[in-house]
Amino acid sequence: MSAAPGPPESALRRVRRQRDSGTWNSDLSVGELAAIHSVGFAPAGQVTGSAVYRIAVQGIPSCGTAPRGQPLVTELAAYGRALHDVRRLALDRMAREAIELGCHGVVGVRLTVRRFDHAMNAVEFTAIGTAIRRAGAAALPAPFLSALDGADLAKLLRAGMVPCRLAIGIAAVHVHTTNLWEETSRRADVARTDLSGAAASVRSLAMGRLSEEARGAGADGCVGSRLHLDVWPVPCGIHRDRDHVLQFTAVATAVARFDTPAPPAPEPVVSLDDR
């Protein structure tokens, strides 16, 4: 990934112009802005990163050698890795913009996926967030990234935790079901343990990777998990069966503990958000 180019020159020019102008723009709400200020940070501007990839499912195995009666679950490792790497690339480019702005972190990071009608298999991944900084503090090797909003950042810091990175866990598997299962399920109501098992394995692969990424960043935990399981049926070329491709995506904000604060006394509040 290190060989991948950074943000385009036009983006860097925009960021430098923003830095030198002494003003900033962001999509923060007023409540979030107040919350960020209350814990000693100040916003420095909107930052983005994007990458367009050609992504297609590949490596679906032949079911010819599958033992009858046994479901065949194969990981689509290259496909899963591509889905992960492209998100990481978009995030890295966004982080580069934050560094250009002399920032320590990015909050409210959102990852979006967009497909194009005219270009099959071309998918654009975009990361966008608000860069924040603490005046006078030494620069970090890499800014912290958080999918949480400004209000949550303030609450988290007061609870003695700080976001460190966006942890991503993605896995995709192909499951071939032998017709034994299909026939049984045509006769009676059955729990399809073959499909449940495949769902469990793709999930555990993805969650394991999420956890590993968080650990690699020296985090103590992950909050605000966003999980998504995509399932689509694919025809099996040899048998008259329904095969499935399963894709599990998990994104969470990894947090590191820097303090164990004493529980504060409850106090009446006027909420700044409309939840």
Place this chain on the structure above:
Amino acid sequence: MSGRDSADLAVRALRRLAAPISPRRAPFTCDLSVDELVLVERAGLEPVKLVMGTCVVSVLRRPISRTGELRHATNAIYRARRLAVEDLRREAAGVGAHGVVGVRVEVDEERWGEDLHEFVALGTAVRSRTGSLRTGGAPFTSHLSGQGVHALLAAGYRPLSLVMGAAVWGVSRWDSAAWLSARRRRRVEYPEMTREIATARELAIRRMGVEARAVRAAGVVGMTIEQRSHTWGGDAMEFVALGTAIRSGDVRPSGPRPRAVVSLDAASPRAAEIRVDVEPLRRLDN
């Protein structure tokens, strides 16, 4: 919090990030918001792992010839939910958790293909720091949020398990046509339909009650009734009653006493609402 304290907060947080120490334990994962995380920790629990359970079940289409319970569908759907929750509980027990909070069961009827229903149970496995919730047996399950669990423990109760009751009711095409046509002759209510739906709902609640008694619960909190429509060879309605069975805790209630508050910011529900529609003034000469 004074300005100086909060300024220190940012500096101390950045210092932690500048010198990353590798934690001894694997990082926890959770399905909690920041608010929930803070409250769960304050209640003496620590999140361990986001746990899930899946059950995909195929429910056959059988023609609905008479109105009444579809026993096969009730059994299949109830069993699938139960299996998904048991799967989740097993994963929680595997990581040494004492309970699972915020358990929810999501249903998908489309993505796997025809006749296949997927039930996914997910929640956050937690460990009790004080040991007050250690039961020695299986971890508890609760559908209450982090806020709910905090309030429950503060009130001196402890969660036991998620309890459920299901009833799938089939309405034959002939019956529904007869009922609906009767409307022209009689009153506005469809009395047969009222009766069938009420019976099905009562049955789901009663079955949930049986589960609660089986775990010797003092009561069930946060009960909800989900209602869903299916078409399995006719019209079918699924009723699922769901709640958390609770019992008085061994520990005395701790933390702040509950107080009644008048909120200044949130809209409070009103029994009656008066809406005034203002029509634009019309000029007389128009």
